Amino acid sequence: MIARLLACAALLLPLPAFATTHFDHADGASIGRDGTIDRFTGMVVDDDGRIVQLLDFGDTPEGEIDYYIDLEGRIVLPGMIDAHAHVMDLGLASLTLDLSATSSVDEALALVAEYVQRFPNRPWIVGRGWNEVTWGLGRFPTAEELDSVSDRPIALERADGHAVWANSAALAAAGITSRSADPAGGRIIRKPGSRDPAGVLVDNAMGLVLDQVPPPRAQDLDLALHAAQQELFSRGVTAAADMGTTIEDWMTFRRAGDAGRLQLRIMSYAASIPEMLLIGGTGPTLWLYQDRLRLNGVKLWLDGALGSRGALLKQDYQDDPGNRGLNVIDGTQLRNMMSRAAMNDFQVAIHAIGDAANLEALYAIDELSADFTGDRRWRIEHAQIVDSADIPLFGQHGIIASMQPVHQTSDRLMAEARLGPDRLHGAYAWRSIAATGAPLAFGSDAPVEVPDPFEGLAVAISRTDASGQPFGGWMPEETISREKALAAYTAGAAYAGFADGRFGSLAVGERADFLVLDGDPLLSGPDQIRAITVLETWIAGERVYSSED
């Protein structure tokens, strides 16, 4: 073999790198979109990271093998796909100074100082999570205290997001002086017995400083993408749909791809129609970097969120009579944007949380399906609160329900307050929606939620949170099987992003993106699934994460 390699090397300039790898002794399973399980014990993966052979016990690989990897009988599953994430926001969040664990102002100042050291070139130091109450400080912290740490501008949000702690450089950048008046709905905390700003800005006064914070620099975006990839790999996520890609985000993905630093597979949905046209031009991009990046289409925001009472409802909010939420865009704008995208074969993903927004989206898809035929894979993102009467509409036109199981456990009490008991029958109703024939794709909405697919799997099959609440599950009739939940995190999420046939299944011809686990979610209860450790994460036959590193 080596001899023949050298013979080739002699006449190949340059020598093409190539290798075939045999992964042996896997306790492997691949999941079809319908939840069917295919077991295997080995894989042969070629130089492009594609599976060329799936092996059962006793099978022997065909052809030359250059490398052999013994998986020692451990559990192997397809890499998880997060069907709804914000990749750059996840990375940027992980780079932001977090003071939420501090128990004193001195501890916080020490953390800030350490962070200032770590990023000597950051023009601004931004953070969050302080709370003078838990510190037992009995007063707000001051600009002077931060001045002792750095003369670069510093802006730190309070844990509740209702105040900013700024140093003198930040106050100066915002032009806040003793002569500055409090803005409407905001307050500039003053020094005792003086009008001089003390260093804390409340509510609408926060913007005075926060508006001065420059957007992240390219090198920060590069760091953020790296951090996001590492976090996702450590949780077993090998691909993600990026829901709301800006042109800056896209250029960051391409910088990484061009330099060979893009390992995560990203299915991108532009943040606006103009950005969709700028990035894709005449249609979706090609699959770039060996199936690691593609602009599929556009994300459209139809309504707001439930917590802030922005979700568009058919009836008033139970806890806010007279309010039915807000239309971010109206039905005509929605249809115009959908048409503009569909006429160039861009995929459309519609953010719809309230029952009125979901019905509007379902109607719009139904209408546009008359003009735009073929394989469109219309997506509704979240599909959180749906009128049970409208659920059957998901069954038409193969509409994809892109849902985030963990929202159900995080939001259930809030949802009950916003809607009352009678309007919750179609809430987070993945089983009922799937029953109409609508394909399911599961995700996390990271960084809104932690991008942990195992937490999501546990919720999807149990409708209980990590503490087992509520006992027996919240609307337990909406639980689905382990197989179906796993499919929504793998083959289903790949289908939702036009990636089927490329990744999402461990099948011949697809990329070898897989996880090595210490437990089998197909044979575990919710608590066991939450406790599963991702031992290794592999993308295209290359290990990108090990729990031992």
Next chain:
Amino acid sequence: MIARLLACAALLLPLPAFATTHFDHADGASIGRDGTIDRFTGMVVDDDGRIVQLLDFGDTPEGEIDYYIDLEGRIVLPGMIDAHAHVMDLGLASLTLDLSATSSVDEALALVAEYVQRFPNRPWIVGRGWNEVTWGLGRFPTAEELDSVSDRPIALERADGHAVWANSAALAAAGITSRSADPAGGRIIRKPGSRDPAGVLVDNAMGLVLDQVPPPRAQDLDLALHAAQQELFSRGVTAAADMGTTIEDWMTFRRAGDAGRLQLRIMSYAASIPEMLLIGGTGPTLWLYQDRLRLNGVKLWLDGALGSRGALLKQDYQDDPGNRGLNVIDGTQLRNMMSRAAMNDFQVAIHAIGDAANLEALYAIDELSADFTGDRRWRIEHAQIVDSADIPLFGQHGIIASMQPVHQTSDRLMAEARLGPDRLHGAYAWRSIAATGAPLAFGSDAPVEVPDPFEGLAVAISRTDASGQPFGGWMPEETISREKALAAYTAGAAYAGFADGRFGSLAVGERADFLVLDGDPLLSGPDQIRAITVLETWIAGERVYSSED
């Protein structure tokens, strides 16, 4: 060989395409940056399109040869590099309806009709070049005449650019009715005995319609890039510096590169600092698509042009007392922008036409060179009118003079009018500037001028135009040798774009970008050089143009 290939094929999945080509019987010459000529009779080019061997008469190629191409003793030179072009504008211009050759309104209408047919999906039909005087029409053309051709909006600029001929759809899009008043400095031609618009808009009224023309769609940009490549290849240009790349231009280049449709080599200079940062992020991009695309840096506009009296002069315009031209940006802005670019190692190319602008640029480069050391290759674009007293400053810091020889013949009479005889000693002074040690890079400023490097070569060595005027040449002391002129169109232009070692010379290790010609510019007079036909254009060992196609 074949047997060994198959042996490899057996264990290579997929089989790597590779081939070595022997180009034989060339009457070849490569030109060094200093104008030294290296003759050769053959090249061996590898699979990547790189030259692995240069052969002299009697040499035999080493190693296996897969393909043999006989150049039959024809003249072979390096592909020409246009050091200052506007690639997308060149392509868009070639796609614009041109009525300048029409001799009657009916002929023009026929051309419009044919164009409307050819582009059924263009929302607007835009063109230029009509002249009712040469038509002998005795009146302006009318909207009705265009209405007969298409109900899509049509806007056609008059030959002199001082009027627009519009159809009713265009007038409607602009909201021009009988109630519309003439804008200041403009006139809406009305129908006889009525206030209804007749279809022609003069001077400042042109904008009413032209502002309605949508920007080109992505598919138009793709067509334009294709057209630009074809035109450049047909003239022997294999690489270009794109001076003022917008984000839309860049995305068009990448679409072509991703799809394998980018053959031209593009050295890109962003149209603004924000676009530079958006495209490059942390610095110049990598060389993409096998040395076919790189963002080098940014183009900065310091002054305007001579024709419009926007060039910044030390003294008043001879033909416009009191006017010294305009600062597009002031010296402080220039230095700030240069610093912002240089701090991330972006290259800086400064547009400077007037003598005051050139001195400002020279001073700024001198100042910044103290902080930004290393290989910066500061560029001054055009360097058209320089005070002879300032020319020595080009010798410092290796400042590159990026000049366009054809501007000298096109502009000389206008330059004499603008400046008078006494201030022209440093005009288009390529010989004097080169004598200071400043590297020369020649280009065309296409589409302002035709991107014909042979015309440029003829002008560079003769300072006469195609009709031989003025006899003996305009300021003939500024002519340079054939060798130096050719160097400025090849190795010099490559060096100016950080492409030396990649392309620009026919040398071992560089890409095989070359021309097959029916005459040798090194042995020809100006008229013979202008008459040279590009028989074939090759990029990376692949033929991209043949005069026989």
